[in-house]
Amino acid sequence: MKDATIKRVGVSGTGMISHCFVRLIMQHYKDMTISRVLTRRRIDTLGDFPLRDALTNSIDDLLEHSDIIVECTGDVFFGTEVIERAFEAGLPVVTINAELQVTTGSHLAGKGLLTEAEGDQPGSLAALHEEALQMGFKPLVYGNMKGYLNHNPSLEDMTYWSKRQGISLEQTTSFTDGTKVQIEQVVVGNGFGATITRRGLEGLASTDLNVSGQVLGLIADGVGQPIVDYVLPSGYPAGGVFLVCRHDEMQAQAIEYFKLGPGPYYVLTRPFHLCSLEVGKTVRRVLAGGGVLLNNSVSPTLGVAAIAKREMRAGEIIARGIGGFDVRGEAVKLAEELDHVPIGLLRNTVLKRPVEPGQLITFDDIEVQPSRVLDILTQQQQTVRQRIATDTQPTTLRQAL
Structure with missing residues (x-):
């Protein structure tokens, strides 16, 4: 007899994120089990997958044996098919697929419970957003820290870095040419009702995040609406996310004492995003009835x-x-x-x-x-x-x- 207290997690995708997420659940989550892992590859070619007995080529098999679906293929077309089928089966879906969110996510968000996971930058910004609101902050800027940008990289360079970093050529290229950060920030903007100041975002070169945060805060106040954007750090680590916020004037003295400066703009940072290692938090959130962390909204702008x-x-x-x-x-x-x-x-x-x-x-x-x-x-x-x-x-x- 199935233990109803142990939730069955079905995974769509067998890339790096899936590998790491499956290992995490197997080793550290006693309240969940990986029931099925959907792949379009031949199963006999996946000898290095950490849970080969769970592999399946059937969407029906995935859905029949799952209480929740984690979609991490990075593929817009196949991911959309899987999510629509999951909603037909009455299952909630957690994605690590901002590419899908920004393309078909608004339609899907109106059909069932769809949320981006904490761990990738949009989900990490959403988690920081929730923390900020609980502390009384009013977010003005949702920021991403991008380490490197080349709008038109060569195939040779991308092939080299793909092999060195152990991720796909397509992922390496979208990270490098800026497509990924644009997608991520648009999902955040739609999810929280923020806007952009120009096509392609500002993308400030930054040697001091606090200074850059002040500039972005002024821009947001000038627009009269929260904005999404990113910085290109130099001299301090990239890879995290940040908010630029306001707070009540009567709290200014205390906040300065707490080392966030004199205001009126306060920069809250989360200096890491650990992708697959954090996805389990959002899965647990949904299973506990916590609802959506972030999606592309049903009315994107x-x-x-x-x-x-x-x-x-x-x-x-x-x-x-x-x-x-x-x-x-x-x-x-x-x-x-x-x-x-x-x-x-x-x-x-x-x-x-x-x-x-x-x-x-x-x-x-x-x-x-x-x-x-x-x-x-x-x-x-x-x-x-x-x-x-x-x-x-x-x-x-x-x-x-």
């Missing part, structure tokens, strides 16, 4: 557009968007770039006309293959257009509608 890295001719194929060598991602306001192509949609996509380096790719530029992801994005785009049209109507007409 931000997206990540595909920007050409190089000159391309009509008829050329964009093999992949995220982590490829043809395009990179930049954060955009949906209302200002209605025709942009979300970078997560691009996969073996044919160009209908030439594009120049730095050009934003629109739907008129490409031939899109039919897919469930395209259906979802088309529906989301229509919703955004309707929302914008409603917001621009006279007040009396909006009230009548």
Whole structure:
């Protein structure tokens, strides 16, 4: 008989995150068990996987033997299929897949419990956000610390660093060309109602996070709305996340005594994010009824557009968007770039006309293959257009509608 107190965790994906997460649960979580691990690979090729008996190629098998799903494939198309099937089965889903969140996550968030996990930068920012609110802080800036940036890295360099770091070529490339940080910050912005100050974010070069935090705080106050952004540290470690906050003036003297400075802007930092080692915290949170930590919201205002890295001719194929060598991602306001192509949609996509380096790719530029992801994005785009049209109507007409 199954012990009802031990929850069955089903995992989708067999990459590095999955390896580390499965080992963590096996060795340190007595209230959970890894029941199934879904893979699209041949099972006999995964001899190094830490729990080979749990491997399956069947989504049905995964769902039948799970109480919760952890989706960590990094794949927008397959991940969307798995999550939709999980919701049909009434299962909650924790993701370590910001790429999916920013592409189809808003649609999915309206269908079931979907949350990003603590550990990756968006989830870590969400956890820091919760702590800040409990201490009375008002977040103005949701910040990411990025160690290195090269908008157009070479295949040779990315192949070298991929092998050295033990992660995929696609991940290495998306980290390096800035696509990943744009995706992460857009998810945070949508989740917490923050905005951006310009396409692609500010991306401040920073030698002192407190000084950079003051600058970003001033920018946010000028905008009149919380913002998301990132810094490029020099002289201090990268890899963490931070908030720039305000607090009650009557608390200023105490906060300065607590070593956060005289204000009015206070920088709260979390100097690490440990990816797979922290995912279990969010799984436990959901199983305990704690609800969503972070998702892309059901009414996003931000997206990540595909920007050409190089000159391309009509008829050329964009093999992949995220982590490829043809395009990179930049954060955009949906209302200002209605025709942009979300970078997560691009996969073996044919160009209908030439594009120049730095050009934003629109739907008129490409031939899109039919897919469930395209259906979802088309529906989301229509919703955004309707929302914008409603917001621009006279007040009396909006009230009548």
